[in-house]
Amino acid sequence: MFRKLVLIMLGLALVISGCANSQSTNESGPLTQIRLPMGYIPNIQFAPFYVAIEKGYFHEAGIDLELDYKFETDGVTLVGAGELPFAVVSGEQVLLARAQGLPVTYVAAWYQQYPVSVVAKSELGVLVPQDLKGKKIGLPGLFGANYVGLRALLFEADMSESDVTLDAIGFNQVELVATDQQNIIVGYAANEPIQLRAQGIAVTEMRVADYVQLASNGILANEKVIADNPELVRAFVGAFLRGLADTIADPDEAISLSASSIPNFADLDADVQKQTLETSIEQWKAERLGYSDPQAWENMQNVLLDMALITEALDLNKAFTNEFVP
Secondary structure (H helix, E strand, O other), rough: OOOOOOOOOOOOOHHHOOOOOOEEEEEEEEEEEEEEEEEOOOOOHHHHHHHHHOHHHHHHOOEEEEEOOOOOOHHHHHHHHOOOOEEOOOHHHHHHHOOOOEEEEEEEEOOOOOOOOEEEEHHOOOOHHHOOOEEEEEEEEOOOHHHHHHHHHHHHOOOOHHOOOOOOOOOOHHHHHHOOOEEEEEEOOOOOHHHHHOHHHHOEEHHHHOOOOOOOEEEEEEEEHHHHHHHHHHHHHHHHHHHHHHHHHOHHHHHHHHHHHHHOHHHOHHHHHHHHHHHHHHHHHHOOOOOOOOOHHHHHHHHHHHHHOOOOOOOOEEEEEEOOOO
């Protein structure tokens, strides 16, 4: 999955303002214009949104959706301040935001599995979390989903950060492994291991989701939007989930519909793009698309408490809701 939002900035002003303007129209009337922070560059992993846009699902729901790839750190901030109604975020960001008093709620799960993996060169024989003891591990930094995912993996193995050496390397995991500057890195199951294998580099992979279920990527909304305009929330979630269901059902069609949204898509390795989408779909599937599992939120909270990123348990009933999931 895409690079997650970094830990949210502190001291935000909680000013609630209007969320959108209705300017364009369709056959049934005005469309509500919404800008959605995505947290990463255009990528095939965003196929459910591309499919929903191309098939007109958002327009049918009365929404003119603009995907905004510029925001990395500001998605939670803007939703918390009421400047935007929605953002794509990961579960840890929701709890971190609420711990700072931001009025935000997670309204639909996209990923059912936490997408982070620990990837190591095969010759190291890193097959289970305990094999990481005493090893140096490269990750973008001590923030965001890569860091939280690694700590969750260590937590499940009764290990702590002191049992390993963490090396903040930025978002250069593939390049540094390929040039023998790193042997073990943290990345995304649908990204780094696929790219490394495409370059002929043999790696092992430990997926966090194989060891613990954590609240993962989904749709964040402002509490005021939920209270004042639940129809908008239901329409937005419904349109997204239609795109998600179609992508899961027909990945080849999804790739075709996504091509125009990804710059220079024709120049990208087609096999890598297909593997990326197929791996992502594995992490999206559920009997009830969009459903948030309460246990996943309990587990996430326990990891954040262990990391001291939050200092006391939160009311998880306010952190997420399944009210808008069909």
